[in-house]
Amino acid sequence: MSKEKRILVNQENEIPFHNGMDFCVGTGRMFLALHKEYYEQLKMVQEAIGFKYIRGHGLFFSDMSIVHTYKDELGRDAVEYNFTYLDRVIDSYLSLGIRPFLELTFMPEHMASSGETTTFEWKANITPPKNHKEWTDMVQATLRHLLEHYGREEVLKWPIEVWNEPNQEDFWKDADMQSYFKLYEHTALAIKEVDPDFIVGGPAISGQLDEIWMRAFLEFVRDKKLPLDFVSRHNYIPHPPDKVGRYSYVKLCDIDFWLEPLDKTKAIIESFPEFKGIDIHITEYSTSYLPNCTIHDTNLNAAYIAAVLSRLGDKHVSYSYWTFSDVFEEKGVPFTPFHGGFGMVANNCIPKPTFWTFAFYKKLQGKCVHRSEEAIIMQLPNENYRGVLWNIDFKYNGEIMELLLQLPVKYNEYCLITKTVDEECCNPLKLWHDMGEPANLSAEQTAILKEHAVPLIKSESIVPVNSITEIKVTLNPNAVIYFELNRVERKTDRGYSYERTLKGEL
Template identity: 30%
Template sequence: MDDPMTPWVHYWEKCVGSGHALLGLRSDWQRHLKIVRDELGFEYVRFHGILNDDLSVLQVINGEPYYSYYNIDSIYDYLQSIGMKPVVELSFMPQDIAMDPTKTVFHYKGITSPPKDWTAWTGLVKSFVSHLIDRYGLAEVSTWYFEVWNEPNCGFWSGTYQQYFYLLQITEQVIHSISPSLKVGGPASCQSGLINETMAYINNGTFKLDFISTHLYPTDFTPLKVDVMKQVVSSVRSIVGDMPLLYTEYNDGLYGNPPLHDTPFASAFIFKNLVDVEGLVEMFSWWTFTDIFEEGGQDHVLFNKTTGWGLLALYDIPKPSFRAFQLLHQTGQHRVAGTVPPDFYPTAGAMATSNQTHLTILAWNHQVPGEPIGTESLSVSVSGYPISFSLPASIRRIDDQNGNPYGLWLKMGAPQYPTAQQIEALMGASELQSGSIPYTFIEGNMNFQFDLPPQGVASIVVSLPLQ
């Protein structure tokens, strides 16, 4: 795999996504966020609609703007209380300054219109950012990210691209006029789009961005390809050069029938793709951390809904995707040498990490829907550890039989409103079970052999002797 001292940076923990800002006032949303902060290590959270009318941010009264940040403060105060920070997506347009307030998206009616008066927009941004600095301090707010809008190329902006780039220009200018230490970026595009156009504006001096942000889902392109995330991210990296590259949305895909995000498919996708894009991005933000999510209204169905992209289901139940991030969170800070012959395993792979106390091997067996995949019998060899095979090794799995509450829910008859006893059983089914795994130690190599079913993952942990 790699040199024993190659860093293994937990870049995927930088940020996680959510629905819209108003949800941040709900106790269940807050509880879920604290769980993923404490157990998965996420540092930032991003959501839509911080300027939405449902937060009462701006009203025009007698021709004058009246700003109110109480609801926003309540949300950001909570983030601060649990040691998290926001990626501040500057959206959507308040009704009283929108050119066309009938242009909306989602159940919560986020307005996608340009402003009818551009100075009204810059006045709002200046007031908002200045308020944040007054409340939290410039040093703190300078660690946040201000992302201008959301997906202007995918139905979230009813104006022209020229108008969007003007919005980006004047927003960057007003924020940097407050302090050049503040971080501003965009285009927050879908499908890794508008990158060339954004870089052209940067290169001709129209605006100065501190980062490039965009989104990517494996279903953005057809036919489906198992390596599409690495291919697209690598291409975007070559365009933006050394600029910080933030993927502020991704997940295992916007599959509709059947949705796969509740299944072990998502955990196998996570393992493979987080290894694939390592070193290419500064941020890779999973969409979303919770099924407390109202783009189409709050759905009561526990699993198997097309909008259930959360790591946590309703009733606080961790999905296989949550468990995958939990296993990743427990990996070390360095990659270590090892071998997994790729020609032998067309759909499987593995890598190893270490810290002072543990060696961890991650393995996955992943393929896109509709392509051949079977159980793989893996042989994984790790070198560089002059120890005996008497040290204990354990294995934890996520697959159809392990860490899979969705499977139990189906066996229950897919209850729409599960009882307390059913919720307790589903929580139990989500737990990772640890078992011992033997290995051989020959000529300085630890050798493991184990099977991985389709869309399965495994984490093997070897306790190292104290140095």
């Protein structure tokens, strides 16, 4: 079963397209950055994609060892700070050309109003502080250290987000709106007291009662005249997953339906004259909100995210995929290399299909001359073309898509290069399954999975007819294909014949 579509590109078109996919990417809690595997995966991601910022949880969790209490010489309670691990993490980030997008979480136990309300396998405290001054003292001490250690010019480029998903009971005790607003007020004012040029925002909400929360938050900030440099929220597939054993299974929704909460948020923000035009950061998004959801490892995920990336920039400054890596422990240490983890890279540094969606989009520079539900095409200043094509097979009915691209050109010869990621040529999940789903890969198994987990590259020499290049591309179910059409200025060496070489002529 197949469908055909013709795409005629008009190079006079200039379609609005903001490609903010590389602004930020998500990660597990900050401490994990000290793992060797984590660093290797981030290095791999940065070399192939190159994100500008990275955002994760747990800046103030106990494993970062930032805040400590002790008795002074008079027996009084005292506090001291230790930034050894924080500096190691940030040093590793900066060495890879990526900056922190600071999320202020979670509550240190001695500051927490309740020691029994926690989240994740690693027991992060999600309660308000007993004393807001203790909390803001710690926030200010951390920021002053960063300013001193890394320099004001650098650190003021790091956005600061106050908490994570306070509208969810899993991340803020009772999802209490007023207690979060109080935390935001004290924190935002304390941040600006350290330096008024810090970039601070929130509320980083997701799903539940999101419209009510967003409107109430903006009213609170407006009425209190509080600092707010950006607005943030999250977005995931809303359908509840089916859980079996350690795994979750989710049904994808239509892209328009997935975008609907974000469109509503944008409309709410624009309805406030004080916040009209403010930067909106989607600081988390994915196809599922669970780190054991099998969809994340599939080619379907890669094709779906390709479609999402073609549209997310219309109303948002940035959108941060959750996450770059499967070094992640919210539900404990994973048992197998493919376990439905959030990451675009599986453990053992095996790129998943979604990794390549981001690598392909990174190359989309220039003027957008076509955008549709299956393609986005850019023309570079030198009149070469770049594009990403996809075929989402929601229902797994095996439908193949045939695209005929007609591109206006000026020159006599072009080289077409395609990079294909689909269920046949770049599907490490299937290869791992066929191997018997080994929990602990041997060196040989890891090597062959890495060899398979790369795009299929093809090339073709094209001579245009009547200043039009026609390209026929076949997309298998859940394929993502990147193409380049580059002008060729052939410079054949004296005596060399490619044709004779292939024919083996004397």
